[in-house]
């Protein structure tokens with residue numbers, strides 16, 4: 001059988017995360033890095049040293065000249081929509097960093113643009129691909145804890161300088177991941193109730209979210225930024241009719257018990273096989289994105305997931321402002 005040509009890919013935004021995108025593309029057998037773009041030419045050039053990839057300082061130019069099949073977008077949060085729309089309109093698939101857009105309305109425009117040009121748009125909710133959450137999903141799907149009745153997530157992180165003054169950054173930059181994670185594990189969210197603490201309602205430093213899922217299960221996310229902390233720490237517990245599963249720190253270990261934690265099964269990543277660093281989840285996600293495109297299949301995390309994340313964040317902001325729980329209405333107007 002004749003092997004398909006690798007996808008021609010470009011990276012827009014050559015910073016910290018763009019470097020991980022570029023490495024993941026280089027490692028993939030389905031894709032080839034042929035172009036990179038950054039408004040800072042030095043950054044872009046440093047990205048391609050020793051390779052044939054072309055360097056651009058304008059994403060419009062790159063999209064016009066580089067004959068791309070797909071791009072990844074790793075520009076700052078408020079600069080995702082323009083390059084994504086430009087790529088989608090030219091029929092180029094997009095792998096975009098979270099948050100997909102600044103507002104749910106802009107995310108909806110991206111969903112429609114992708115549908116209109118028949119290409120795929122993914123959002124990088126990489127936690128779905130981390131060891132602990134993959135294992136929890138497998139245990140759920142295998143029926144090991146029965147029906148989930150409640151889900152509890154606790155997250156504690158340092159204050160990232162890049163987004164510290166960006167309105168609602170704790171929600172858009174960090175908790176967009178965890179809202180998606182709970183949808184991934186427990187299904188659609190139908191109600192959200194939020195309480196914020198912080199210097200102003202636009203800059204919450206601590207957030208408590210009460211959640212109800214369409215399944216009837218309830219959940220909560222409590223998260224905060226602390227000055228001086230150097231990395232994210234997080235814990236998940238899912239409690240079901242047959243058992244309980246906990247995920248310790250994303251990928252450190254997963255514990256399953258049925259009657260008491262004294263009688264538990266523990267799962268850990270295979271340290272000898274690698275795959276236990278946080279950003280291995282990014283490589284795994286990007287690889288599954290390009291493999292899906294190469295095989296003509298749907299990508300695993302879609303633009304609708306990105307849109308849903310923003311709808312949930314906007315609902316949480318509204319809930320904190322009004323003191324009411326907010327109902328999430330189904331997205332009928334976007335149905336094909």
Ligand SMILES: NC(=O)c1ccc[n+]([C@@H]2O[C@H](COP(=O)([O-])OP(=O)(O)OC[C@H]3O[C@@H](n4cnc5c(N)ncnc54)[C@H](O)[C@@H]3O)[C@@H](O)[C@H]2O)c1
Nearest residue numbers: 013014015016017018037038039040074075076077097124
């Ligand atoms: N999925 C995750 O777990 C995760 C983790 C960290 C960051 N992120 C996201 O990744 C994105 C990038 O974050 P980062 O930490 O790499 O930021 P960064 O500041 O290190 O890099 C951003 C780069 O984009 C470039 N840029 C800005 N405007 C541009 C434009 N118009 N065209 C081309 N390049 C442009 C900048 O010069 C810079 O090099 C953000 O949206 C962030 O939220 C995701």
